[in-house]
Amino acid sequence: MLWLVFLTFPCVGASIPMTPDPRPGRELAGIIGGCPVSAWRFPWQVSLRFYSRRSQRWEHICGGSLIHPQWVLTTAHCVDPQELEACTFRVQVGQLRLYEDDRLTKVAQIIRHPKYNESLSAPGGGDIALLRLEAPVALSERVHPVSLPEASLRVSQGKTCWVTGWGDIRIGEPLPQPFHLQEVEVKVRSDRYCQQAYRHTFRPEHAGQLTKGDVLCAGSQNRGPCLGDSGGPLVCKWNCTWVQVGVVSWGNVCGHCALPGIYTRVMSYVSWIHHYVPQFPAPSPVGSS
Ligand SMILES: *[C@@H]1O[C@H](CO)[C@@H](O)[C@H](O)[C@H]1NC(C)=O
Numbered sequence: 375m376l377w378l379v380f381l382t383f384p385c386v387g388a389s390i391p392m393t394p395d396p397r398p399g400r401e402l403a404g405i406i407g408g409c410p411v412s413a414w415r416f417p418w419q420v421s422l423r424f425y426s427r428r429s430q431r432w433e434h435i436c437g438g439s440l441i442h443p444q445w446v447l448t449t450a451h452c453v454d455p456q457e458l459e460a461c462t463f464r465v466q467v468g469q470l471r472l473y474e475d476d477r478l479t480k481v482a483q484i485i486r487h488p489k490y491n492e493s494l495s496a497p498g499g500g501d502i503a504l505l506r507l508e509a510p511v512a513l514s515e516r517v518h519p520v521s522l523p524e525a526s527l528r529v530s531q532g533k534t535c536w537v538t539g540w541g542d543i544r545i546g547e548p549l550p551q552p553f554h555l556q557e558v559e560v561k562v563r564s565d566r567y568c569q570q571a572y573r574h575t576f577r578p579e580h581a582g583q584l585t586k587g588d589v590l591c592a593g594s595q596n597r598g599p600c601l602g603d604s605g606g607p608l609v610c611k612w613n614c615t616w617v618q619v620g621v622v623s624w625g626n627v628c629g630h631c632a633l634p635g636i637y638t639r640v641m642s643y644v645s646w647i648h649h650y651v652p653q654f655p656a657p658s659p660v661g662s663s
Pocket residue numbers: 491492493494579
């Protein structure tokens with residue numbers, strides 16, 4: 375059974391099976407590996423919010439990353455359905471513990487990738503979206519954009535990268551209070567490895583997805599994203615710089631906790647991103663810190 379690594383909001387996200395794994399001693403993938411993020415290691419992490427009438431607050435629904443002082447990168451499925459306007463979302467930057475001293479920023483515009491097909495959702499591809507904020511956020515050591523890769527960047531198999539989020543720590547087990555941002559180290563897998571891992575679980579309409587080169591596969595048993603982590607960044611370090619190479623998109627548990635997570639491959643979409651989002655920092659000669 376296909377399981378999407380996301381939970382948007384009750385009207386569309388309610389059909390996700392969340393039965394606990396009956397086998398003892400085998401935890402399912404989540405942001406587990408269970409390390410709270412120390413200090414301001416990932417200052418680009420944002421929380422995407424949607425208003426819940428039931429709890430009467432802006433609930434966390436997805437992750438995202440700041441890629442420019444006025445732009446957030448997330449997945450298209452996090453802002454489903456298309457009819458939802460920008461004003462129904464908010465973004466929280468610079469927070470380690472969810473809901474602690476919320477200072478939400480309004481979203482002025484949502485740009486969903488044209489290739490994204492809502493009825494196929496994340497596994498259909500093009501699962502990427504840009505959110506333009508109402509105004510640039512103030513940068514600090516807690517709030518800072520992440521670097522985007524060159525389109526030509528190759529992430530080698532076995533490269534160690536990091537994924538962060540406030541999603542479930544096990545299937546059906548939400549992150550407990552005080553909702554401290556979690557990080558986990560994952561290894562990037564070859565496309566071949568993922569095709570093998572997923573060959574028995576794909577529905578036919580998703581079958582070609584892993585060979586199109588617009589997703590990246592990473593993770594291992596007990597390590598990776600879970601519900602509520604969608605839209606969050608997968609970052610790796612090169613030359614002392616963190617670069618976002620993936621966006622948490624979906625995954626499959628169906629009893630195989632070893633199946634790696636599937637990320638939208640940022641390198642495949644950087645030219646689309648820069649069609650809307652100015653380079654940050656601005657290219658020289660203007661460039662400065
Ligand atoms: C989206 O996918 C569905 C199911 O495969 C298909 O019927 C539909 O035509 C697709 N929509 C677009 C706009 O491509």
